[in-house]
Amino acid sequence: MAEDSWIAVDAMGGDEGLAVMLAGVAQARRRNPGLRFLLVGDETAIRAGLQSHPNLTAASEVVHAPELVGSSDKPSQAIRRARTTSMGIAIDLVKKGRAAAAVSSGNTGALMAMAKLALRTMPGIDRPALAALLPSLGENDLVMLDLGANAECDARNLVQFAVMGAAYARAVLDLESPRVALLNIGTEDMKGIDSVRDAAAAIRASTHLPLTFTGYIEGDRLSRGEVDVVVCDGFSGNIALKTAEGTARFVADLLKRAFRSSVRSKIGFLISKPATDLLRHHLDPNNHNGAIFLGLNGLVVKSHGGANAAGVSNAIEVAAKLVRNNLTHRIAEDLAAIEAKAA
Amino acid sequence: MAEDSWIAVDAMGGDEGLAVMLAGVAQARRRNPGLRFLLVGDETAIRAGLQSHPNLTAASEVVHAPELVGSSDKPSQAIRRARTTSMGIAIDLVKKGRAAAAVSSGNTGALMAMAKLALRTMPGIDRPALAALLPSLGENDLVMLDLGANAECDARNLVQFAVMGAAYARAVLDLESPRVALLNIGTEDMKGIDSVRDAAAAIRASTHLPLTFTGYIEGDRLSRGEVDVVVCDGFSGNIALKTAEGTARFVADLLKRAFRSSVRSKIGFLISKPATDLLRHHLDPNNHNGAIFLGLNGLVVKSHGGANAAGVSNAIEVAAKLVRNNLTHRIAEDLAAIEAKAA
Known part of the structure; x- marks a missing residue:
């Protein structure tokens, strides 16, 4: 810069x-x-x-x-x-x-x-999408879009989001051909809604795109590090993002309760505090703040x-x-x- | 029985x-x-x-x-x-x-x-919905539906899900007038998609329903214990459910990594193991297994x-x-x- x-x-x-x-x-x-x-x-x-x-x-x-x-x-x-x-x-x-x-x-x-x-x-883009980097167990963060800019999306929008998300991953994560998946409620071809199925067919047919299309991904595998870009409409994307935030906080709250449940666990907590502080740091949404309007x-x-x-x-x-x-x-x-x- | x-x-x-x-x-x-x-x-x-x-x-x-x-x-x-x-x-x-x-x-x-x-x-129900009890920080579990039976839903479906979800909460959680919310991407009236906004208007207008309608809820507040029933279409419901499962496992995996990061944290882990076992038990999806087709x-x-x-x-x-x-x-x-x- x-x-x-x-x-x-x-x-x-x-x-x-x-x-x-x-x-x-x-x-x-x-x-x-x-x-x-x-x-x-x-x-x-x-x-x-x-x-x-x-x-x-x-x-x-x-x-x-x-x-x-x-x-x-x-x-x-x-x-x-x-x-x-x-x-x-x-x-x-x-x-x-x-x-x-x-x-x-x-x-x-x-x-x-x-x-x-x-x-x-931009030329070729109908609607911008809100994208962000989310933590994952993989080597790099996960690019996810749309996170709420467009509550309803058609297949054409989703394909454009895939292209923009891949470009974002290439630029920011230094990946040559980012692995891109569509968020869905199953991994079989027939699963989900028309817009997602049609987008999958269109991306599969576009073999010239600078990305590796891996098909559908379900919500439980978002943070496994198996893909680099997850594409979805803004309604389900925002719900997934916020549910992930809420669940991380929920687990942290349960952990706090568990650590307070006995003298023994309180002592264990004090000893392992550097470890749990690391966890807290990793999960703090402030450390992943900053979403961008792509397109x-x-x-x-x-x-x-x-x-x-x-x-x-x-x-x-x-x-x-x-x-x-x-x-x-x-x-x-x-x-x-x-x-x-x-x- | x-x-x-x-x-x-x-x-x-x-x-x-x-x-x-x-x-x-x-x-x-x-x-x-x-x-x-x-x-x-x-x-x-x-x-x-x-x-x-x-x-x-x-x-x-x-x-x-x-x-x-x-x-x-x-x-x-x-x-x-x-x-x-x-x-x-x-x-x-x-x-x-x-x-x-x-x-x-x-x-x-x-x-x-x-x-x-x-x-x-049942008479009065167009489509059945898949409902389950999910863990929360509140006094009772949370009833959530639809979790994937209907990928696309209109306002009429969502209203029927609200009635069935409330009946389920009354029967299983012993609540007289369960607090029911619609899953959305914001809490203001104008937020979201037509089906959700129209369902909210219809439920609000039906003051005779045996439930307390609390409006919209976002994904990050699902487990806070603020509502008893969350209603959504099967696509976003399934994504929310699976994202919550995946995030809980993600946090548990991070915690494991953190505990292994030093001798000190390993000792802390051993001491606090009863506490973390309690957490693992609470988060194990097997302990919340069993969804029902309502309607x-x-x-x-x-x-x-x-x-x-x-x-x-x-x-x-x-x-x-x-x-x-x-x-x-x-x-x-x-x-x-x-x-x-x-x-």
Whole structure:
């Protein structure tokens, strides 16, 4: 990444407030001294907040935005205020080329709608998809998409998601021909719904794609490290993602209860605390924060609304990594190559 | 339950073979001396297997079936062999009133199709749904449906699932007005897909239902104990269920790795082993085995294909509990009462 890569940050989005956003940006800056930031939001509040972050102040410019997008604003409402809200202005900075990427912890639906309207989808892509890296037992993380941008998808959307997901895995995970699977409720050909079956047939028929199609995958094998990219509609993808988060927390809670169940297990807990701390670190959603809208002419990263400073910092580092890997360009190249081969 | 309640067992279904099925039935019998079994399958093989289970032999009759349903047989193929397969004959024993319930570890799609054809859906129910009890942090388990019987559902199906799920929770969990939620990808009214939004509106408008509708629930809160019944289509329900299973195993695997990471944590592990064993017991899917097809004129319980003997035993105990609680009758009563109030 060029030394002067700028990242636009919607400083007002997220449930945790401006102070957490700034602390997160400051943390990312400490770990990546080459980064520079356009902090978008209420100028007075941001300048006041920056007082505690001299290191960040030196690497930032403040871009004033008089308004913000609320967490319950409808996408249609948000779009009308694209020019005055911190989210809309952060995206616009990417459109104008002043920032290499935008990061927001705000309302997902509004972010998706605004980003799509301002940046437009790439040629060959009908709808952008929300993708993220999830932990797995394999050698690399798992790319999963769509995680909630499109509640309903047809086969054509799913095929495009497969191509974009594979490009993402090639760029970020350095895999030559990522193993791609479609999420389904069985592994036999006849299982599932039409859109998934039709997408499988289309991907199988497209032997020129730079990916290795492995067929269907069920929810219980997502984290086994057997595939690199999992493709699904945004409804089931969001449910799978959140169920995985909830289950990890559930197991951790049960473990806590179990450790408290006797003096003996309390002692065992204290002795093995470094091990369980490692586990907690591995499972903390903040350490996997930062989902990206794939398929747009520009990088927009969605940070979890409830992310803490470490989570915000991770989302910014995801953005920085994608800028460094020139993701948008590489997806466009893949799409062009596919079109050329298909022609 | 009457002392002479008979349960029909498809002894040939399941990936683990006849020996595991018989061991599971014998285990259930030891814990429930009132139960009697119709063991359906290859008579010679069953009689040979029974040699090692004298206790079960005394409480069983063998019903010969010359064929079995394969794990990859299409439902349409299976239906044509309803009279000759162990699965089809087990269901038929329920239809004829010779058994109070049927239990099978075989092919889910075939079991659903055969059960629906033989037993028919209750008046007021268009499609049966697969329901199971899942572990939660709350005071009782969670009823979740549909877990895969219907990949696609409309609002009307979801409303019927809500009524049946509530009846199931009333019968099995002893709750007067179970808290029912629809699985969705957000909690705001506008979130999700049409079928879910329309079902929410319909349930909200039906104030006479014997349930407390709590709106939408997201995947990350399924196990928090905040609701008693979660309703969804079979595609996302199956994905949520399997993702939860996979994540629990993933966390357990990480924990194992963490405990092995140093001598200190190995010692901690040995000391806290009773606590982690408790956790393993709680998370073992075999301890939650036994899903039921709700909405049929008869009880059919689906045991996991890969269940071990303890799992099979649990599925049989689920069937016995539903027989004891007269579930089919109670759902029919609830449906009749709803219709009467609506009229």
